Amino acid sequence: MAGQFDGRGVIVTGAGSGIGRAAALAFAAQGARVLAADIDAKGADGVVREIEGAGGVAVAVVGDLGEQSVVDEVVRTAVERCGGVDVLVNNAGIMDRMSAVADVTDAEWERVLRVNLTAPFLLTRAVLPHMLAAGRGAIVNTASEAGLRGSAAGAAYTASKHGLVGLTKSLAVMYRRQGIRANAIAPGGTATGIVVDADQAAHGPAALGPHFVNLGRMAQPEEQAAAILFLASDAASDINGVVLPVDDGWSAV
Template sequence: MTGLSGSSVVVTGAGSGIGRAAALRFAEEGARVVVADLNVDGAKAVVAEIEAAGGTAVAVTGDLSDPAMVEQVVSTAVDTFGGLDVLVNNAGIMDRMTATADVTDEEWERLIRVNLTAPFQLTRAVLPHMLAKGKGAIVYTASEAGLRGSASGTAYTVSKHGIVGLTRSTAIMYRNSGIRVNAIAPGGTMTNISASMGGMPEGYGPQTLGPYMPNVGRIAEADEQAAAIVFLASDAASNINGVVLPVDNGWSAV
């Protein structure tokens, strides 16, 4: 990859899964990484792993649905590394595969707050710093659920469709300011995101979605998603903007 050595990178949800894999890859490319996660132990472990390999990283821990945490993440990158070049909006939670009539207000508000509002607020917070530099890259983790209506429950699906819209809208608005905005749309991937689902409501989940879901195909490793994230953030993707890239072993082509 090119253009990442010495850069300042924020990766949210970096304590595990796709975020952890992305943070490690950015560090391998010579970037300085803000490892942001709700899980304190997970974030510290990733920082330790990066530092043991000779890289530079700092952990910021807390709930990204809290605007104060958003500000802390951005200020840490700016104050510690002198600016902010790349934002990876990766943190997210799953719903319980709930159909529309059964989604509670609590489930809806939690999913939208974490999966859509927090990435929006982070994007809004980093843009002034990128605009001041005249360059920057933002990469979102969307989902196969952002491309179709049959990959998850209603709340999660809507949140990821929102991320697709946020990606494209922001890309268009800032493309003449040196800022590129893209997203990956993972298919099935080996992560621990299912731990955020809680108990499944009776009668939903695979029973409900199964008849509408095509063959998902091979389950990806987190590092395969991370490779696409780092590529989109790098100068190797200098003319790629506003793209939602399926990383799904062809699921979106079915």
């Protein structure tokens, strides 16, 4: 395998399925050495086998990225097995129950924010010293339509994705002079198999109503991955702090 990411070390979180799996496979097809991080061992190991079976280089790290010890293992393994961290894709995330603020439990709030916002922060903080030492790096975060509007998810998920957009923009401003770029995609409806466990009779889902309908077609994970690869590539060398909707125009409605 050889291509635009030949020899570069790439971390992809949530790599065991959906958008993360598609991105991991696409980076590997372009010559990257991929670290596939996921809480699901079967999914992470499966994508590594696919990459290796196609002649690529990959390694899996399994664990909850909301835990600092797992983050440390991911970065250490990427340096040792992938030769460094040239690209970080913070893709792992979970949905909420579409709960309105008055109905959000502490457990729902804390878990969604931990996975969707704190984990990307922890991993970004951990890779930055390596990128700064190299004088370059690309960070791509998977945000959401819920990071652009208030009508695409529940309170916890919406807050987490708005926070991730803010983190992306802050990184872009603070580290642009050091050769580090940070961008995000904002997917619309995508065929990832994620099931939303929501009580349709509760206030949140009822209030969202038709606003939660993706008026465009359902995207495939590979389409989201293509946008991630572009933002991480040298072709996007002057693109920094951008949140790119990949949603068939849903954000324009």
